[in-house]
Amino acid sequence: MQQGARARVPAVQALLELLSSMRFAISLLTVLAIASIIGTVVQQNEPANAYLNQFGQFWEPVFARMGLYSVYGAGWFVAILAFLVLSTMLCIIRQAAPMLREMRGFHEHAREISLRLFAHYASLVPTLPPEARRSAVTDYLAGTGFRFRIDERADGALIAARQGSAGRIGYFFAHAAIVLICAGGLLDGDLPLALHMYFGGKAPTSGNRPVADIPASARLGPDNWSYRGNVYIPEGGSADFAVLNIDDGVLLQSLPFEVALKRFHIDHYETGMPRRFASDLVLTDAESGQRFERTLEVNKPLTYRGVTLFQSGFDDGGSLLRFTVRDLAPGAHPPYPFSGEVGARIPLETLGYAYTLEITGFRPINVENMAASAPGGGFESFFGFGGGANAQGGKKPRNLGPSYTFKLRDAAGQAREFTNYMLPVEIDGRWYLYSGVRASQMEPFSYLRIPLDGEAGVDAWFAIRQLFFDPARRAALAARFAARNLDGDDGALRARLEEAAGHTLILFADGGFAAISEFIEKSIPEAERERSGAAFLQIIQGLTWDAWMMVREQAGQAALEPGEAHAPFVRDALIALADSGRYGAPFYLQLNAYEQRQATILQATRSPGKPLVYSGALLLALGVFGMLYIRERRLFVLLKNNETLVAMSSNRKTIDLDETFARHRDALAAALGDAAVKH
Amino acid sequence: MELAPSSSSAAPPPALAAPKRRAYGDWLYALALVTGACFAFLRYGQAMDGYDAAILVLHVPILAALGRAWRPFRPFLAIVAVLALAGIWLYQGDPARAEQTFFLKYLISSQAAIAWMSALFFIATGAYWLGLAVRSDFAERTGSALAWAASVMGATGLFVRWYESYLLGPDVGHIPISNLYEVFVLFSLITALLYLFYEGRYGTRKLGAFVLLTVSIAVAFLLWYAFTREAYQIQPLVPALQSYWMKVHVPANFVGYGGFALAAMAGAAYLLVSRGVLAGRLPAPKVLEDVMYKAIAIGFAFFTIATILGALWAAEAWGSYWSWDPKETWALIVWLNYAVWLHMRLTRGLRGAMLAWWALGGLLVTTFAFLGVNMFLSGLHSYGSL
């Protein structure tokens, strides 16, 4: 019969056999494992230009075609999974009949000759008559959890027993689970949304526009039953849609309810590490209008009307920031107030700057773990023994206070990004105001460190800077410097020093220290360059000192005695002066006050495949344990007039079979009162 | 069904002899467990919620079954309980006593206990290797005893550390399986215990040299990590980790890793023996093959559970039971790898040395999933963001 079937459709039969074969399964699982690696090495779902940067003009499109930027949704990857499902299904189907037969059958017709070929068999010499032996054996089998069937034979009887066949159900459970999990995963993957978009004529649109302007073709209704999107809600605001990010665009998914955010909380540990993120929400049912309040936290999601909401992140919800604008141009107007909300884009033409200000972020707390200056590295503290609880002392967290980020975009669309701290930071007993700047997202921030004058705060440095770079006041500064250094000396020398100082100021204003070294290289003979460099440095330091003193005088503060005590301020001020030449903004934006408003980011999902996946997971766990830990054992006892034959087999080869067999053999021998065990 | 004739002689192993006295021990042990659970409930009941109480109750049958199936586990548990309780009692709620009290400072504060564990594992490894080199039964016995002692100290260290974390602040306290330092202690402990279980089961200590070598490597890494990164400090948990799932997900994972490490060492020994290297000094290939299977079976079963629990947890914390995050994906790769191994064992022509190599290679894959992903790849599991 088999032969005939094969002859009819040999190719199909062979294909089915291949697909359901163990070797094919092994290859498939290996291929799947290797393919999965790709997506962990290539960052997935990044913006297109990130890949362009990483792989270059040539390879970027090649990899894109291969689907490497979204491997787990790529056609070829899904095809591997489909083959796995197909292969597993065929395997289950093919195994079903023989497995069920095995589970139910006892092999009670096994022939004596084949029992003698078992790896585990023993021959006992009987002392009891066959009838007595039979009841002893059946009692033993029943007592040890075997089910059995007796086959009467001409020369005696075969008692065929089995145990643990339920383990084979494990096979069906575990393998059916693979099918269920893959099917559920498919429902929760990208495919349903892709089909919905295709048949519903939907297409993503650019996200850079107000919600009201999003066309109907980019809006999804309640008939979409599989999605994952973000819901952004500022404090006091609400939303009734989720944003799905597709490729580089967005789709709006309507929700069956409206969510309003009353408050967003971040609690901290003493170390400043965040301990809890929570959103106080009010949900309003779109149909019934029913309202209820809930607090959502990480690890405590909320499911309502088939949609599950998760706490996924937070952002600024438009905090109001009040600044002082400090114009950096020499001789410009004095500082003046200015304010804006996070997220705002403010053209600055009216203020006289050819820039647009984009306020991009605000953080009220910045905790940094500063290594404690106390000695004692890891080694001593670890072997200083003591508990983990004590080791905590090594690091001292400190709050650097609020910070804010903004971009200045020029008329050509080029932007520089800034990150400023509101409060001065103490480093080694000295205080500084920090401002980071970078020309592109790829670079790290480089920081301008503005030193604080003990009395005048940051005002001193800004005033020094005005003076230093003001062509109109340069001469006065140079004169003061020359007078201080060559007091009462002959006029010609002093005039030369004054000239040198003025020249230095011009060079420095032009291009900082670089301009000075360039000048030295161009116009000073090589042999004297070192000496001349030192002289320039002395001059510029001296000028800084004098500028400081002039500024103090103008502010009505007492002059200071020159000396080591003030050297650090002069040095820091000078470095900041040099760095400020490359700051790239026409003003310094200093934060004075803020009104914080936070926003929560929730994730809204509908995953119809979840029940399938979860039941699959349960079956998988049960099935795997069943297969691996319920041992099928078959025990055969052949009762003959002059011999008792005991044989055992199992569907898995393990050493315990040796032990189990020996135990049953000896117990049976004892129960039968058999004199000896012959092998 | 096996049809090839072969010798069927096998003496019953000592573990299978079942004397009557055993029943007494079982009851006594069960009674101790129930008493312990009651004590814990009376003393700390008011701080427990429904889950805590249910988990406490569940521990009784689980530990009872474990103690029944593996008798040496009982004294182990008893000693760990006494030491851990002594540690808690010595602290008297004051973390500063870690430096002041002799026993805490040098023995059972978490860091002291873990330092002892490290030292004992190193010495145990040496003893096993000595036993292997000079065929000394005494040395192997010593190795075994030291490995037990190291496990006791490791388990004590983790329990005391759990308590210490609460001394830092009630909101800081958490189970000590949340950073690399803590899970390395867990890994060493579980691998050693799994090995000791099979040592008793198979009545041979000859594999100890190999398995304890991996444990020692893990401990060496642990110490390096502790010294260079000060990783022994107890840190509070980020919100994503504050979940019940962690308490089951992580230990289940480490039973998996432990099983796979054990299997790899059995595989290495198998390859050596089948080439005639150390043949008389290591267990027979048949035994090694069996150890390999048992270790992978238990590892695979627990890893399956751990991955499922991880998916349930991810569904709760990240809103998706599977996000193809690198750590998740590598867990899948490890899991597939051992599924392949199990199927190969059922396929003619792929057994023997091939399986041993596969188990050995599996350890590389597992190590990468465990460490490499954290070091080289980024993703949700790095907890860089909320």
Ligand code: HEM
């Ligand atoms: C991810 C996919 C799979 C997993 C996790 C898995 C898991 C398992 C496990 C744990 C065993 C028990 C091994 C043992 O007892 O030593 C097993 C046995 C088996 N598997 Fe799979 N399997 C998978 C896919 C497949 C596929 C695709 C096939 C078919 C081509 C297959 C066919 C079999 C067969 C025939 C057995 C032997 C059953 C028996 O004799 O009791 N498996 N599988």
